[in-house]
Amino acid sequence: xxxxxxxxxxxxxxxxxxxxxxxxxxxxxxxxxxxxxxxxxxxxxxxxxxxxxxxxxxxxxxxxxxxxxxxxxxxxxxxxxxxxxxxxxxxxxxxxxxxxxxxxxxxxxxxxxxxxxxxxx
Amino acid sequence: xxxxxxxxxxxxxxxxxxxxxxxxxxxxxxxxxxxxxxxxxxxxxxxxxxxxxxxxxxxxxxxxxxxxxxxxxxxxxxxxxxxxxxxxxxxxxxxxxxxxxxxxxxxxxxxxxxxxxxxxx
Numbered sequence: 001x002x003x004x005x006x007x008x009x010x011x012x013x014x015x016x017x018x019x020x021x022x023x024x025x026x027x028x029x030x031x032x033x034x035x036x037x038x039x040x041x042x043x044x045x046x047x048x049x050x051x052x053x054x055x056x057x058x059x060x061x062x063x064x065x066x067x068x069x070x071x072x073x074x075x076x077x078x079x080x081x082x083x084x085x086x087x088x089x090x091x092x093x094x095x096x097x098x099x100x101x102x103x104x105x106x107x108x109x110x111x112x113x114x115x116x117x118x119x120x121x
Numbered sequence: 122x123x124x125x126x127x128x129x130x131x132x133x134x135x136x137x138x139x140x141x142x143x144x145x146x147x148x149x150x151x152x153x154x155x156x157x158x159x160x161x162x163x164x165x166x167x168x169x170x171x172x173x174x175x176x177x178x179x180x181x182x183x184x185x186x187x188x189x190x191x192x193x194x195x196x197x198x199x200x201x202x203x204x205x206x207x208x209x210x211x212x213x214x215x216x217x218x219x220x221x222x223x224x225x226x227x228x229x230x231x232x233x234x235x236x237x238x239x240x241x242x
Contacts, residue, residue, distance in 0.1 A: 020185075021167040026160035034158035039147035042154070046142040064141075107231035110224050 021109075032106055035082035040065065041075045048085060048096050055097035142230075153227055156203035161186065162196045169206060169217050176218035 021029070036042050047064055048056045062072045076096060079085045084103065087096045142150070157163050168185055169177045183193045197217060200206045205224065208217045 019167075020171045021164050023160065023164065026163040026167075030158055030160045030163050033154045033163070037151055037155035037158040039144065039151045042147040042151050043142050043144065046140075046147075050141045103231050107228045110228035111232060 029106070029109065032082055032084065032102065035078055035084055038075070038078075040067065040072075041079055044072070044075055045079060045084060045098065049098050049103075055095050057093045057095050059093050061096070150227070150230065153203055153205065153223065156199055156205055159196070159199075161188065161192075162200055165193070165196055166200060166205060166219065170219050170224075176216050178214045178216050180214050182217070 036045060043064070044061060047061055051060065058069075058072070058076070061076070062069050065072060076085070076087070080087055080096075082102075083099055085096050085098050087094050089095075157166060164185070165182060168182055172181065179190075179193070179197070182197070183190050186193060197206070197208070201208055201217075203223075204220055206217050206219050208215050210216075
């Protein structure tokens, strides 16, 4: 893919290849990456994102791990507090879905740089 | 941007929206996100990625922070050990550039999910 063919992505923040992050931007973004800097949370996020209908019941998530429900709940709380997922209780269970805007911001930050620099590497 | 206009990215690993990460994939990817889960390292990465010619001298990087050169060196070492950047000494200075394949893998993991779910949110 040539640089001319790169899609223009309409996002709030400057992509990595265009302009260095400011101190405040970096301070805001680092906790988002910290929230997924854990294998269990990364798998939880992918399980939620891949789940049919775009949301997953906590009952589906706990069965995928050899961990106690309180441990899974802790990791889900970290993801939720970072803003990566949202949740709602419906009857017995809590349901989770990803926050697409936050994930888009994170991926966009990394995408243009990797695409642009792939050609010169 | 509609789904039809999305570029097809040729990468090694399944995007987040397609298939949940396996335990081994998550264990391999989590340290990459951990390496950028720090404001200084995130700014260093963006400074290197944005630098003219795609590489930055350590002398350019240290001046951008109110931190000691050993602290900057420590953060650069973390990024290098994670495989996010590469380096080479030339004369007095060490030069750094990003590893586009690793960044592409990280961004691709987050991109399809966020794009796919952005339309249904």
